[in-house]
Amino acid sequence: MRLSSILNGQHFGNLAKVHGIVTYKLSPFEQRAFAGAISKGLPNMVRRFRSNVFIVTPPFIVGYLIYDLTERKHTALLRKNPADYANDE
Numbered sequence: 001m002r003l004s005s006i007l008n009g010q011h012f013g014n015l016a017k018v019h020g021i022v023t024y025k026l027s028p029f030e031q032r033a034f035a036g037a038i039s040k041g042l043p044n045m046v047r048r049f050r051s052n053v054f055i056v057t058p059p060f061i062v063g064y065l066i067y068d069l070t071e072r073k074h075t076a077l078l079r080k081n082p083a084d085y086a087n088d089e
Helices: 003-007 037-078
Strands: none
Touching: none
């Protein structure tokens, strides 16, 4: 039995006959990949940003303040105190 007799002019996805199931296909050339990206996607992105900004931002601010305070204290501890060497000649 040859493969061409099995296919019988059918495409590979259409080999089986299934009754009771309706399938719809849309060509990739007919699809609009960015349909509604500006009219629906941009307002949705702004809404989601506004709803999460007050949840996400405070921990980042607190973390930055702790980091900055730690770095300043570290650089201050690395320096020598000039008052300790005021009487040296």
